[in-house]
Amino acid sequence: MRVLLTGHQGYLGTVMAPVLAAAGHEVVGLDAGLFADCVLGPPPADAPGQRVDLRDVTAEHVAGVDAVIHLAALSNDPLGSLAPELTYDINHHASVRLARLARDAGVRRFLYASTCSVYGAAGGGGLVAEDAPLRPVTPYAESKVRVEDDLHVLADGDFSPVFMRNATAFGYSPRLRADIVLNNLVGHALLTGEVLVLSDGTPWRPLVHAADIARAFTAALTAPREAVHDQAFNIGSEINNVTVAEIAEQVAEAVPGAKVVITAETGADPRSYRVDFSRFRAAIPGFDCEWTVKRGALELADAYRKHGLTREDFEQRFTRLAVLRAASDTGAVDDTLRWRR
Numbered sequence: 001m002r003v004l005l006t007g008h009q010g011y012l013g014t015v016m017a018p019v020l021a022a023a024g025h026e027v028v029g030l031d032a033g034l035f036a037d038c039v040l041g042p043p044p045a046d047a048p049g050q051r052v053d054l055r056d057v058t059a060e061h062v063a064g065v066d067a068v069i070h071l072a073a074l075s076n077d078p079l080g081s082l083a084p085e086l087t088y089d090i091n092h093h094a095s096v097r098l099a100r101l102a103r104d105a106g107v108r109r110f111l112y113a114s115t116c117s118v119y120g121a122a123g124g125g126g127l128v129a130e131d132a133p134l135r136p137v138t139p140y141a142e143s144k145v146r147v148e149d150d151l152h153v154l155a156d157g158d159f160s161p162v163f164m165r166n167a168t169a170f171g172y173s174p175r176l177r178a179d180i181v182l183n184n185l186v187g188h189a190l191l192t193g194e195v196l197v198l199s200d201g202t203p204w205r206p207l208v209h210a211a212d213i214a215r216a217f218t219a220a221l222t223a224p225r226e227a228v229h230d231q232a233f234n235i236g237s238e239i240n241n242v243t244v245a246e247i248a249e250q251v252a253e254a255v256p257g258a259k260v261v262i263t264a265e266t267g268a269d270p271r272s273y274r275v276d277f278s279r280f281r282a283a284i285p286g287f288d289c290e291w292t293v294k295r296g297a298l299e300l301a302d303a304y305r306k307h308g309l310t311r312e313d314f315e316q317r318f319t320r321l322a323v324l325r326a327a328s329d330t331g332a333v334d335d336t337l338r339w340r341r
């Protein structure tokens with residue numbers, strides 16, 4: 001398949017592009033490149049792609065494409081809260097426009113990177129399946145719900161949107177992120193000797209490795225239409241339904257000498273949910289996640305040591321909010337996060 005991969009220069013896109021290529025697909029990238037330089041280790045060999053803002057996409061960008069994998073977004077809760085209107089412009093309106101253009105161009109499958117954050121304040125009781133009520137608690141999560149709603153209306157006999165509700169990602173990517181929980185805790189532990197938990201450690205955080213997300217999308221791309229058409233899927237594994245305190249314990253085991261410190265200073269976190277991932281396994285027989293939290297913590301600790309993670313990189317280069325603030329302060333981007341040059 002010829003696959004348009006938006007966000008190919010992001011944390012997940014940088015891992016997914018080679019997995020798609022290895023499965024025999026032709027990958028064409030599209031990304032504004034907001035974090036293109038946030039690299040830990042050797043620079044990745046990006047798929048051929050264009051530096052285009054999602055808000056400027058035209059019919060030309062989807063011409064001749066068999067499928068779209070849409071990852072590009074302002075991609076986490078703190079970013080969304082920084083600029084809610086921008087989050088809705090980019091994550092919601094521009095995504096729906098892209099989907100319409102894709103449908104008009106005859107693209108048959110559209111894999112949308114949604115999130116388990118759509119369940120928001122679901123509570124820590126039973127497992128949350130795809131038909132649970134959606135209770136987003138941030139503009140980021142709300143933007144994902146709105147896209148799912150609008151793409152569902154576009155679904156027809158020729159156009160199959162698929163809503164991939166990823167758990168929170170972890171693991172090494174050449175374009176690293178330190179603002180997601182496991183990557184953050186491992187980095188902090190290595191740099192300071194403390195596994196620092198600012199919440200009280202009780203919230204549930206379903207996790208999934210970036211490489212398992214890449215494998216899930218690759219499988220969904222070629223699955224029989226009836227198995228995935230217009231459906232939502234939680235992407236992850238029940239064994240990685242863990243509390244923040246449990247994640248911290250795994251990190252302490254992966255980083256010898258590190259001590260868990262739970263400060264509870266951020267108070268109660270309403271985002272807490274345990275997730276049922278069985279629908280995707282039923283749709284894609286044989287699929288399961290390969291990575292545990294423990295193995296991911298060891299992988300990250302090795303990568304951080306090997307590539308010489310510094311405190312400055314950890315706090316600036318690999319923290320998306322800091323990267324965007326710096327780009328704005330230096331005038332590299334305008335107040336709508338468009339490049340000035």
Ligand SMILES: NC(=O)c1ccc[n+]([C@@H]2O[C@H](COP(=O)([O-])OP(=O)(O)OC[C@H]3O[C@@H](n4cnc5c(N)ncnc54)[C@H](O)[C@@H]3O)[C@@H](O)[C@H]2O)c1
Nearest residue numbers: 007009010011012032033034053054072073075113166169
């Ligand atoms: N990483 C996670 O834990 C996680 C979990 C659930 C869902 N997701 C979703 O998966 C997708 C990819 O996440 P990620 O972790 O790789 O995020 P990321 O921030 O690393 O990458 C997002 C990419 O989108 C690009 N982008 C942002 N605004 C753009 C615009 N206006 N035009 C063009 N490109 C733009 C950025 O330059 C970046 O390369 C996102 O949609 C995210 O919401 C991620």
